[in-house]
Amino acid sequence: MNVAKDGLIIWNARTGEADKVLTILTDEGLVTAYARGCLRPNGRLTSATTMLSFSNFELASGKNMFTVVNAESQQKFLSIYGDAVSYALATYFCEVIRLLMPSGEETKEYLNIMMNMLHLLNTKAKPQWQIKAVFELTMMTLSGYMPNVSACSSCGSEQSSSVFFDYFTGSWYCSDCSARKGVPADIPFSAIRAVQYVITSEPRRAMAFDLKPPAREAFCYIAERFLLTHIEHDVQTLNYYNALIST
Numbered sequence: 032m033n034v035a036k037d038g039l040i041i042w043n044a045r046t047g048e049a050d051k052v053l054t055i056l057t058d059e060g061l062v063t064a065y066a067r068g069c070l071r072p073n074g075r076l077t078s079a080t081t082m083l084s085f086s087n088f089e090l091a092s093g094k095n096m097f098t099v100v101n102a103e104s105q106q107k108f109l110s111i112y113g114d115a116v117s118y119a120l121a122t123y124f125c126e127v128i129r130l131l132m133p134s135g136e137e138t139k140e141y142l143n144i145m146m147n148m149l150h151l152l153n154t155k156a157k158p159q160w161q162i163k164a165v166f167e168l169t170m171m172t173l174s175g176y177m178p179n180v181s182a183c184s185s186c187g188s189e190q191s192s193s194v195f196f197d198y199f200t201g202s203w204y205c206s207d208c209s210a211r212k213g214v215p216a217d218i219p220f221s222a223i224r225a226v227q228y229v230i231t232s233e234p235r236r237a238m239a240f241d242l243k244p245p246a247r248e249a250f251c252y253i254a255e256r257f258l259l260t261h262i263e264h265d266v267q268t269l270n271y272y273n274a275l276i277s278t
């Protein structure tokens with residue numbers, strides 16, 4: 032029996048002469064599907080089975096995976112395709128989803144966040160540093176690793192000019208406690224405030240803030256490093272993105 036599903040293509044691999052295996056993010060989890068002939072130019076499935084295409088799929092169930100019977104593109108993020116840096120960031124987001132998304136749970140929120148981030152990247156409505164860091168912090172929070180940043184984890188103080196951030200626990204020490212423990216309080220406090228703001232805001236308000244350097248760099252560093260510390264995995268797409276923006 033065939034099933035209909037809407038979903039975003041977050042990974043694809045060529046197989047055979049003109050076929051692809053797709054990973055599709057749906058609101059019921061990740062779906063793997065075989066798309067026959069979709070690499071042929073002007074093929075019936077070609078347009079709706081490209082990376083980052085949000086499509087409506089008709090799928091036939093098979094032994095190991097679904098087969099795409101029909102696909103119709105619903106939404107494409109065309110400006111992302113045309114910009115190597117945006118595309119690299121979007122593929123990093125896709126890899127994070129694949130690494131962090133739990134199986135067998137409600138996954139609608141992951142799809143909503145991903146669609147929202149791609150929309151912002153596509154329209155350039157927000158700067159890339161902010162889209163990336165908010166995505167990282169939101170994904171960590173959603174996956175059960177919400178940073179605990181409301182107060183110094185040693186003395187409970189809610190203020191400090193600068194702090195030490197512990198990437199394993201996602202918490203911080205104020206400058207006095209950092210000095211006592213012999214660790215550097217090198218993170219401006221406004222970066223911690225921004226982390227707090229992002230993880231406690233409704234998704235649609237999560238980017239309603241600004242940060243100037245050097246707090247901006249510290250905030251971005253916390254978001255990326257906190258995620259990497261917990262993924263314990265080399266993230267190739269992130270390495271590629273970081274190499275692109277540093278040239």
Ligand SMILES: [Zn+2]
Nearest residue numbers: 183186205208
């Ligand atoms: Zn303290």
